[in-house]
Amino acid sequence: MDRRELADFLRIRRERIAPADVGLPAGPRRRTPGLRREEVAQLAYISTEYYTRLEQARAPRPSREVLAQVVRALRLSDAERDHLHHLAGTPPGPPPGPSREVRQSIVDLLHRLPQAAAIVISAFYEVIAWNDLAAALMEDFSALSRRDRNLVRRSFLGPHPQGRRLYGVSDGEEFARSSVQRLRAASARYPDHPELTALVAELLDGSEAFARMWATHEVTVRPTLCKTFDHPLVGPVTVNCDVLDIADRDQHVVIYTATPGSPSEEALRLLSVVGTQRLDVPG
Template structure:
């Protein structure tokens, strides 16, 4: 355990987090940049005294539970989490849950696909990133709460704008079956992730269909290579669906493209111009 480096690392990560980032008021008397020690300790579910001793390089080696709390409280990336564990003399084990950190190169890739709708999803089916055309085709993900960006939750529990289930895709039944199978495999990879366990519990309680699929214990899923979106503004859009695995992240890039010269390609081009505007609302 490198106490001095661990102390400096914790202090640097704490000072970079604005109070507003974690729902705390800044307050007129705040002298320290970022969070106060007691705030970081509360977020990590440890005592302020112990956290202070960690930053003073006087504390004993933290347990894996404490390290997990610190990583969560300080919003560490995957690389930072691994570094924290190494400084504490406890090499990191498997990730506690699906990664939500998207590499910058992948974000750049999405923007370089102007004629394709593309999203990045986590192993738990949360939409983590998207380009403008995906927002126009599906929805403006930036305008909805994080929980509503989860595609498996949307498929089984809604909400269903305009009465459409999962953006009106033609393969929603096939997606539901595939998602339930994939999610079971994901829970086996991340058995200690409380958020993932909560998602499964919510789906079991709220959807008879999901409960039936979950009870089958199937884990293999057949990909659907073509689907049709029933878009409320431009009508049906048939697209090819290609999925690329992101190595080392347990994430996927999902790319929707239309056949060149088809009416669906024309509809996508129209959406790229319209964006997320509502053409049926007077301005």
């Protein structure tokens, strides 16, 4: 436990929170920036004396419960939460779960790529954002439930036409393998997450192929640089694949672009006009 660093960190974070941020009046006699120590203690449901000793580097090591209450009171980010735990000599436990909320700037980015099909996937392989061209190339995700937007479930459990992979992709086997590897890695980051536990159990029960891949414990994912979609309206569409990590939310932006001047670029241009209005053929 680094008492001095912990004390400084708590003081600085306390001073940056305005009383109005937590529903407290500023008052005419407030002399200190941010919150008072007694106010943080009240918000954290701990004694003012104990919190004061923490800021004076005189307190014993706080418990995980106390740290969790201080995190909430000081409105710390996930990175600040982890830092607080390390300063207190109590390494943080596993994160509670990945975020499904996509930043507005990322959503705006997707729609500023009119010649590219782009989606955002969560750590559990759920499609959580997309642009119009992605809906035209793959399927109209807005018409699907959350359950049906999970690409691992769709890849192994369907539904898709007899003899066809999901969206008719050329790398169906490789996509299935890499998705299992990413899901296996996610299970280590979120070992007790009920949604992930239920998804894995469902896949193990419903797919022998998934069970075989899961049993290998592989977590090294090789990047896919190019793939071909067999589209029911425009035929084969070969695209370059680029993946951007959103590390703070454990999300990935997947961008599909066609080589300029290629037949696939023309196919994407046609899809951007047709949209999803005639995409009633299962992918």
